[in-house]
Amino acid sequence: MAIDPNAFMATMVRRVQLTDADKAALTEAAAWGKEIAPAMAEIFYDYLGRDEEMNTILNAVEGRVHRLRQTFVDWFAEMFTGMDNWGKSYAERRWKIGLIHVRVGIGPQHVVPAMAVVVNAVRQKLRQDSKSEALGDALGKICMIDLAFIEQAYFEVSSQAVLQETGWTQALFQRLIATGAASM
Numbered sequence: 001m002a003i004d005p006n007a008f009m010a011t012m013v014r015r016v017q018l019t020d021a022d023k024a025a026l027t028e029a030a031a032w033g034k035e036i037a038p039a040m041a042e043i044f045y046d047y048l049g050r051d052e053e054m055n056t057i058l059n060a061v062e063g064r065v066h067r068l069r070q071t072f073v074d075w076f077a078e079m080f081t082g083m084d085n086w087g088k089s090y091a092e093r094r095w096k097i098g099l100i101h102v103r104v105g106i107g108p109q110h111v112v113p114a115m116a117v118v119v120n121a122v123r124q125k126l127r128q129d130s131k132s133e134a135l136g137d138a139l140g141k142i143c144m145i146d147l148a149f150i151e152q153a154y155f156e157v158s159s160q161a162v163l164q165e166t167g168w169t170q171a172l173f174q175r176l177i178a179t180g181a182a183s184m
């Protein structure tokens, strides 16, 4: 494991500024989150299915879409409950979700717009159901934390693979990245 998911979670909570008030708003709305999760999954997989490349990934394995609908529902509901108050279990679960996406070849170009779809769908539903702006803000923050886990997993797996294969040090790798970026 390249990073400590729990430490990463703590850093993200601080940087995204997920406060105790945000956590309270989420847990208070946990029943609502569970209720709307299947509709959110519907919107999400409908969106992925309309993109040729993502649709191919989704249908590459028999029964995958069906299973994913349920895992999405669980994922969505967990944002509200925080599992263990957004602690170790939450962090390890998010890290695992990140690694699974890396394994199936899903990168930032897929995940970032997909999370935007989730955020927009939730915003619409919040308005329809006359939910507070505070809840919307809290949801926006936790979605960004979850997104950061998937993005970080992509970076960690890629860099660990290069380091293992080449035996380079972290410092040399960073220098090569900086040089490469400068020449682009």
Ligand code: HEM
Pocket (backbone or CB within 6 Å): 048, 054, 055, 057, 058, 061, 064, 068, 071, 072, 075, 096, 097, 100, 101, 104, 106, 110, 111, 114, 115, 118, 146
């Ligand atoms: C908002 C971003 C996303 C969220 C929250 C999300 C959520 C999840 C969850 C919870 C899992 C299950 C992990 C497990 O089995 O433990 C999963 C797996 C997966 N997701 Fe996503 N996902 C996102 C973006 C995407 C995108 C953009 C694609 C593109 C096609 C995708 C395709 C997949 C695939 C193929 C798997 C693995 C299925 C398997 O194990 O057969 N996901 N995702």
